[in-house]
């Protein structure tokens with residue numbers, strides 16, 4: 721029963737190959753006789769699930785199964801008809817990284833604006849009018865004054 725089933729599978733595979741040769745029509749398809757290997761294949765000690773096929777002295781194995789067991793990713797490029805085995809996490813991030821200025825803090829004890837030379841307590845009514853993109857934060861009065869900022873006359877920081 722099992723060998724009949726395998727014979728059926730081989731028939732299906734051969735049909736696929738024959739169909740492929742028709743579909744691609746580029747002469748690469750050819751009818752082959754294959755034998756199911758009675759070979760156990762392991763990757764790093766793990767048994768490869770799925771059949772392997774012996775053809776012309778070479779053992780053929782399921783690409784994706786092996787690749788995944790080797791902790792690789794399988795890619796497929798339809799335009800070039802190419803399967804590939806790739807290292808994981810090699811994807812290039814095409815999004816530009818945000819430009820972070822090291823000179824401008826986004827938080828602190830006192831806040832000023834690039835539009836004036838005054839610094840404020842964050843609760844000051846003038847501080848609340850500062851646009852987010854113009855904010856400059858300081859950790860101390862000294863830091864603010866070192867950078868040329870003067871205390872606001874309203875909130876008296």
Ligand SMILES: [Zn+2]
Pocket residue numbers: 839840841844845846847872873874875876
């Ligand atoms: Zn103020």
